[in-house]
Amino acid sequence: MQSRYFTLTDYPEGVPSREIFKLESQELPDLAHGEVRIKNRWLSVDPYMRGRMSGVRTYVPPFELGQPMDGGAIGEVIESNDEKLKVGDRVSHMGGWRDVAQVSGESVFKLPDHDVPEQAYLGVLGMPGMTAWTGLNQIAECRAGDNVLVSAASGAVGSLVVQLAKAKGCHVVGIAGSAHKLAWLESIGVEPVTYKERTAKELGDAIALASPEGIDVYFENVGGTCLEAALDHLNEGARIAVCGMITSYNERQEGVGPGNLFQIVARRARMQGFIVADHWSNYGYFLNDVAPQVAKGTFDYQETVEEGLERTPDAFLALFEGGNTGKMLVKLND
Amino acid sequence: MQSRYFTLTDYPEGVPSREIFKLESQELPDLAHGEVRIKNRWLSVDPYMRGRMSGVRTYVPPFELGQPMDGGAIGEVIESNDEKLKVGDRVSHMGGWRDVAQVSGESVFKLPDHDVPEQAYLGVLGMPGMTAWTGLNQIAECRAGDNVLVSAASGAVGSLVVQLAKAKGCHVVGIAGSAHKLAWLESIGVEPVTYKERTAKELGDAIALASPEGIDVYFENVGGTCLEAALDHLNEGARIAVCGMITSYNERQEGVGPGNLFQIVARRARMQGFIVADHWSNYGYFLNDVAPQVAKGTFDYQETVEEGLERTPDAFLALFEGGNTGKMLVKLND
Numbered sequence: 001m002q003s004r005y006f007t008l009t010d011y012p013e014g015v016p017s018r019e020i021f022k023l024e025s026q027e028l029p030d031l032a033h034g035e036v037r038i039k040n041r042w043l044s045v046d047p048y049m050r051g052r053m054s055g056v057r058t059y060v061p062p063f064e065l066g067q068p069m070d071g072g073a074i075g076e077v078i079e080s081n082d083e084k085l086k087v088g089d090r091v092s093h094m095g096g097w098r099d100v101a102q103v104s105g106e107s108v109f110k111l112p113d114h115d116v117p118e119q120a121y122l123g124v125l126g127m128p129g130m131t132a133w134t135g136l137n138q139i140a141e142c143r144a145g146d147n148v149l150v151s152a153a154s155g156a157v158g159s160l161v162v163q164l165a166k167a168k169g170c171h172v173v174g175i176a177g178s179a180h181k182l183a184w185l186e187s188i189g190v191e192p193v194t195y196k197e198r199t200a201k202e203l204g205d206a207i208a209l210a211s212p213e214g215i216d217v218y219f220e221n222v223g224g225t226c227l228e229a230a231l232d233h234l235n236e237g238a239r240i241a242v243c244g245m246i247t248s249y250n251e252r253q254e255g256v257g258p259g260n261l262f263q264i265v266a267r268r269a270r271m272q273g274f275i276v277a278d279h280w281s282n283y284g285y286f287l288n289d290v291a292p293q294v295a296k297g298t299f300d301y302q303e304t305v306e307e308g309l310e311r312t313p314d315a316f317l318a319l320f321e322g323g324n325t326g327k328m329l330v331k332l333n334d
Numbered sequence: 335m336q337s338r339y340f341t342l343t344d345y346p347e348g349v350p351s352r353e354i355f356k357l358e359s360q361e362l363p364d365l366a367h368g369e370v371r372i373k374n375r376w377l378s379v380d381p382y383m384r385g386r387m388s389g390v391r392t393y394v395p396p397f398e399l400g401q402p403m404d405g406g407a408i409g410e411v412i413e414s415n416d417e418k419l420k421v422g423d424r425v426s427h428m429g430g431w432r433d434v435a436q437v438s439g440e441s442v443f444k445l446p447d448h449d450v451p452e453q454a455y456l457g458v459l460g461m462p463g464m465t466a467w468t469g470l471n472q473i474a475e476c477r478a479g480d481n482v483l484v485s486a487a488s489g490a491v492g493s494l495v496v497q498l499a500k501a502k503g504c505h506v507v508g509i510a511g512s513a514h515k516l517a518w519l520e521s522i523g524v525e526p527v528t529y530k531e532r533t534a535k536e537l538g539d540a541i542a543l544a545s546p547e548g549i550d551v552y553f554e555n556v557g558g559t560c561l562e563a564a565l566d567h568l569n570e571g572a573r574i575a576v577c578g579m580i581t582s583y584n585e586r587q588e589g590v591g592p593g594n595l596f597q598i599v600a601r602r603a604r605m606q607g608f609i610v611a612d613h614w615s616n617y618g619y620f621l622n623d624v625a626p627q628v629a630k631g632t633f634d635y636q637e638t639v640e641e642g643l644e645r646t647p648d649a650f651l652a653l654f655e656g657g658n659t660g661k662m663l664v665k666l667n668d
Contacts, residue, residue, distance in 0.1 A: 260591075262579045272604040275600075275602055
């Protein structure tokens with residue numbers, strides 16, 4: 001059986017060009033003991049993958065040039081040499097960026113029986129959901145009544161952070177760009193604030209207006225102007241959970257950070273970076289807490305779907321151009 | 335009785351000029367009930383006072399123009415209407431920047447009987463010592479064996495941080511400027527690193543050489559290049575206690591922050607600002623822990639002393655020119 005997969009031909013500087021992604025194929029070897037073969041139905045593309053497109057080891061190993069790329073995926077077992085998995089099982093695994101994956105059964109998570117669409121395990125019930133839940137609850141120690149600010153608030157992670165915070169009884173302000181993202185935020189009871197064509201000072205003024213009692217919790221996905229604006233409006237004892245700083249991922253040279261970091265002292269604030277993989281032992285608690293709410297329809301989680309394996313790089317690149325509302329997915333054709 | 339005191343004639347921009355400090359005098363009124371009159375022997379000048387020289391409220395109220403300035407001081411009670419204090423008592427209080435203070439007895443701390451010089455209660459056993467102890471232990475949660483980096487490592491606070499960390503059994507790197515500061519650091523077993531004429535990258539390389547196992551705890555007094563260099567060499571789970579960012583205190587416009595703040599995520603690091611006043615309820619624990627060590631001579635604490643009330647502004651301004659090793663004090667003549 002053939003597997004078609006993407007490789008990287010080069011490590012990009014700045015925004016990656018479409019040309020460095022190459023679609024290749026190979027004949028899969030026979031299944032080894034403990035392995036399973038999975039026909040993928042959904043692939044995940046995520047901002048953190050940009051960090052893997054350089055030869056430098058950061059917190060995840062880099063993609064190797066000329067080797068199959070990988071990432072989150074949902075598929076169906078079509079052949080199994082692992083006694084715990086059988087043909088027809090729906091699974092979540094890391095053999096993405098390809099149509100057919102052959103991986104160790106140990107590395108595969110069999111989807112539980114919650115009444116949710118299977119691709120939810122790549123989004124609201126997968127890495128983005130777990131990231132939102134961990135950052136808000138474990139890192140920022142968000143409590144009922146907190147004033148919460150979220151950047152990239154309509155993104156895969158941010159859109160869940162704002163809803164989890166609302167469900168806790170917080171006042172929530174969301175920063176986003178385009179009109180339809182802002183409208184969506186408003187529709188779910190979040191105060192929408194645009195960053196477009198605003199200096200840090202102007203963005204800060206808008207945040208102050210939307211959150212007159214200041215900011216107790218800031219969930220940071222963006223960095224740059226958003227961070228600078230947020231720092232000016234922190235309450236004493238504020239907690240900043242730093243999930244990402246997407247503005248800096250594609251910069252060729254080091255950018256310049258906020259000039260008002262001293263607010264960390266003045267406001268006795270705490271800023272803490274986290275990587276969801278470190279907290280994966282809590283995944284069961286997260287599913288128990290959030291999956292029933294998703295099944296009930298409590299969360300308005302958004303998806304942007306590209307169709308066809310060939311479009312995977314385009315879906316990935318769109319992440320850096322604001323091309324997605326909520327989780328960006330690739331749906332594979334039968 | 336006359337009291338001579340300094341007032342501010344203007345809120346400075348940038349580095350304050352000597353001219354805005356005006357020496358004035360007034361006849362003190364009779365002592366009210368509960369008040370004490372104190373002849374000061376030692377005055378404290380500290381970097382945080384720069385933050386009080388603007389009309390903006392930060393974490394301490396601003397100095398009022400034309401009104402007596404204040405700050406830490408050590409003196410002797412010469413008249414008392416407070417039954418808990420008697421003439422001859424040696425006290426620590428906040429009626430500094432003057433020769434004779436008249437304050438509420440409630441606001442005065444009677445010096446305990448440890449066998450230490452009285453001015454130690456403005457330095458190693460006062461606000462700087464308490465700041466060092468709180469930042470290292472409570473905020474950065476420093477443990478034996480940690481690799482510790484300290485900026486402004488020969489300053490009033492930094493010089494105590496490095497020694498407290500050494501006493502805990504840590505590997506300690508200290509950043510300082512001049513040759514005699516670096517020599518002092520080396521003499522107490524701290525790896526000295528100069529920031530002079532170095533870019534953030536060059537300073538980072540020097541830190542990596544001095545601390546080949548990376549940085550677990552960074553005690554931050556400086557900001558700017560030092561922070562940027564430190565961020566590049568954090569270990570996973572590193573803790574940054576942010577005590578101050580003196581590089582930004584005199585800037586007319588907002589500076590630019592570090593361009594590599596993303597390391598907070600990559601290293602799962604925590605950066606936390608603190609203000610020692612919030613932790614003053616621990617002052618007794620601190621004295622119990624540190625005062626006996628000071629009496630035994632365990633700590634090599636440095637002082638730089640200016641003589642005479644008239645020199646108080648000069649002593650203060652020298653703080654921003656690297657003019658002090660350890661605690662900057664003003665000794666008043668009899």
